[in-house]
Amino acid sequence: MKLILLVLGISLSSGSAIAQPAPPLVLQQTVKLPGVTGKFDHFAIDLKGNRLFAAATGNHSVEVIDLATGKVEQTISGLGKPHGLVWVASTHTLYVADGTLAELKRYQGSPLELAGSIKLSDDADDMVYNETNHLLFVGHGGSGAAAPPSIAVVDTDSFHLKTDIAVASHPEALEIDPQSQRIFANIADSSEVSILDGAGNTANSKWRLAGASHNVPLAFDAEDQVLYVACRTPAVLLALDAATGKELARVSTGEGADDLFYDSSAHRIYVIAGAGEVDVFQTESKTKLRSLGVVPTATGAKTALFVPSQSLLYVGVPGAGSKSAEIDIYSTSIVQGGN
Structure with missing residues (x-):
């Protein structure tokens, strides 16, 4: 009898294991x-060179990582707080927005060396690159009258500041619609999204968020024309119609x-949440988001880079005390045929 129960227990246990959904x-x-040591901000990747660039903000450096060996091949030091990173493969150029030094820096060569800088204002932050016209959009400023909040438009061919577009408060994440070339910018302290034209001439419009604020990161679905915005107060993810700004869905x-x-x-x-988790959602329709689960990371692991061609998500885990970053x-590929 005990043997039968034991076999039955093993069978049930195996069945439960098989029934478990694949992790997200x-x-x-x-x-x-x-x-x-310290926290990370944004990342960029050189696919041809198989290198990851990490803005090690707390370490005042940009770490260049050889992904073939898993080793740091170069440390770009002497920085204040590196925030946004953009790698332009066609010119083999790395752009770094430094919030403390209030500059946009350009690095070229092998190893990478400083090849120029443009003075911005404090808290130079996230960036997005328009490949069509070679314009780089950089959020900066917002600390006061001496540093008004704006989005710098930089011509990367001549490496000069084309214009500055005023916004309501400090710009956080920026994203581009490759079809219309519109630039979306999260204006977190004002609870709004600003929309700029891709030629860098003006801010066309803005959408005010309802019942949610401190909207820091965003992402764009070009196929369905949906803008995803994550807010901190409360902690929610919003799906917005990219034509009108109308809220289509909301999840915690x-x-x-x-x-x-x-x-x-x-x-x-x-x-990617700084509390120490990655929340994964399935977009079943424009108006329905389904949670696939939560992947625990580490407290302060707040930034990452998703590389579609690799089906990989790189998450920066901060270092503290004797523990290095x-x-x-x-x-992410395992989930594509899963849940």
């Missing part, structure tokens, strides 16, 4: 960064969202 993300590799997320990505092949959203690399 699978940790594939951890890249240790010895001597790097982890606290302190700071990065957000849309996976067009899997129709999924990854919300690291990059946790998650596979």
Whole structure:
């Protein structure tokens, strides 16, 4: 009798294991960064060179990581607070927005060396690049009259400031619609999204958010023309109609969202929350988002980079005390045929 019960228990246990849904993300590799401390901000990738660029804000550096070896091949030091990063493959150029030094820096060569800088204002932050006309949009300012909030439009061919477009308060994340070339900018302290034309001439319109504020990260679904915005107060993810700004859906997320990505092949959203988690959602329609689960990371792991061609999500884990920072690399491909 005991043997029968034991066999039955094993059978039930195996059946339960088989019935379990696939995890929304699978940790594939951890890249240790010895001597790097503090938090990260944004990332960029050189696909041809197989290098990851990490804005190690707390370490006042940009770390250049050889992904083939999992080792740091170069540390760009002497920075204040590096925030936004953009890699332009066609010119082999890395752009770094430095919030403390209030500059946009350009690095070229091998190893990367400073090839110029443009003075901006305090808290130079996130950036987005328009490949069509080679314009770089950089959010900066917002601390007062001496540094009004605006979005700098930089001509990368001549590397000069084309214009500054005023916004209501400090710009956070920026994103581009590759079809219309509109630029979307989260204006967090004003609870609104500003829309700029891709030629960098003007801010066309703005959408005021209802019942949600401190909208920091955003992502764009070009196929369905939906803008996803993550807010911190309360901690929610909003789906907005990209033509009108009308709210289509709303779901709860982890606290302190700071990065957000849309996976067009899997129709999924990854919300990176500073509380220590990645929230994964399935976009079943424009008006319905379904949670696929929460992947625990680490407190303060608030930024990441999703690389569609690799089906990988790189999450920056801060270093503190004797523990150095690291990059946790998650596979997203397993979920594409799963849940």
